Amino acid sequence: MLNLYETSSSSDEENDLLANIFQNRRKEKRIRERVNHMEYWDEEEFFIRFRLTKDSVRQLLDIIVETLETATNRNAAITPITQLLLALRYYATGSMLIVVGDFCGVHKSTASRMVKKVSEAIASLRNRFINFPQDPHEIDRICTKFYEIARFPRVIGTIDCTHIKIQSPGGDQAENFRNRKGYYSFNVQTICDGNLCIRDIVARWPGSSHDQTIFNASSIKAKFDRGDMQNKVLLGDSGYGLSRYLITPLPNPILPQEILFQEALLRTRYVVERSYGVWKRRFPILSLGIKLDYTRVQAVIVACAVLHNIAVLNGENEPPLDRAIRDNFLQGIQEANIPNGLGNEINENGANYKKETECISNIVQV
Known part of the structure; x- marks a missing residue:
């Protein structure tokens, strides 16, 4: 006699087996269409999307091409130029990796x-493009450039720290990365010259670290x-802290000489604030937040600094200012206690500030 229960059970087992087979079946590999962005976009459109000109991209590619080359061209291997443009697009948007992958025709x-590979390749160029001046003639040129701003003598650089937003690193040490503003970040120290070129960078300290602590531990x-x-x-x-080689604003200037000193110092020191504005405007990922594992963030930060210096050395224009980046930049200006309207009133040749420079020199020597 037929056992209906056993027949039904057997049929269900076969259906479950077939369902598992279909569910676990490997997806067919698809080769996505990849646009040749170097040819597809004109110079202006390319600059807006990748934040560097085509000439700068070619120059950079020539330097790191051997690092980005694959062992074989089989299997639709990703070319070095596609890898580089993918990373630049990520720096230029700060969006999710899946969006950047779709833009360049690759999987997330x-x-x-x-992004990891290219960031490490560009960051490895740090000693080539980010270096503190050593040549006496170069040092004199830098000091002259600063002197032309507000007649402040012997300045070789302006120093400050800026917070680069990251996602929560998780784990027991996560709170070390929460800064005074309440979000997770790296506190990045830079020194720049009068041309907004980054001369030194320290990008390894969590957001809760104080600026002076970072400076005390730095090689500079x-x-x-x-x-x-x-x-x-x-x-x-x-x-x-004030020292013989690090000059800071006076706490309460009263005398005419002190007011003159304070004005010259603030106008000259403003250069580092402006460098952050240009740096984060050029690569919005630094302002909007880096959505990567925190162990990969340092390479991205240093890579963006290298790219910024390449752009400055090649005389590239500053990218347009997005609203979100503008708001962050204005907030940073306010926190730096820079006088209202100073950003619009700075006269780079210093013609409006020709006064008795001897008093400034005397105060600096104290």
Whole structure:
């Protein structure tokens, strides 16, 4: 006699088996269409999308092409130029990796690997494009450039820190990355010259670290302590301690000489604030937040600094200012205690500030 229960059970098992087979079946591989962005866009459209000109991209590609080349061209291998443009697009948008991958015709996981690979390749050029001046003639040119701003002598750089937003790193150390503003970040120290070129960068400290702590542990402080920079000085804000080579604003200027000194210092030190505005405008990911594992963030930050210097050295125009980046930049200006309207009133040749420069020199020497 037929056992209806056993027949039904057997049929259900077969259906479940077939369902599992279909569910676990590997998806067919698809080769996505990849646009040749170097030819598809004109110069202006290319600059807006990748934040660098085609000439700068070609120059950079020639330097790192061997690092980006694959072992074989089989299997629709991703070309070095596609890898580089994918990373630049990520820096220029700060969007999710899946969006960047779709833009360049690759899967999200591939986009993640390419961003890591390209970021490390560009960051490895740090010593080539980010270096503190050593040549006496170069030092004199930098000091002259700063002197032309507001007649402040012997300035070799302006120093400050800026917060680069990241996603929560998780784990027991996550709160170390929460800064005073309440979000997770890296506190990045930079020193720039009068041309907004980044001369030194420290990008390894979590957001809760104080600016002075970062400076105390930096190699640049050791260089000044040894006397390598002779009588040259850095300009910083009130977050740093006053020293013979790091000049900070006066707490309460009253005398005419003190007011003159304060005005010259603030106008000269403003250069580092402006460099952050241009840097984050050029690569919005630095302002909007880096959505990567925190172990990969440092390479992205340093890579963006290298790219910024390449753009400055090649005389590229500043990218348009997005609203979100503008708001962050204006907030940073307010927190830096820079006088209202200073950003619009700075006269770079210093013609409006020709006064008795001897008093400034005397105060600096104290």
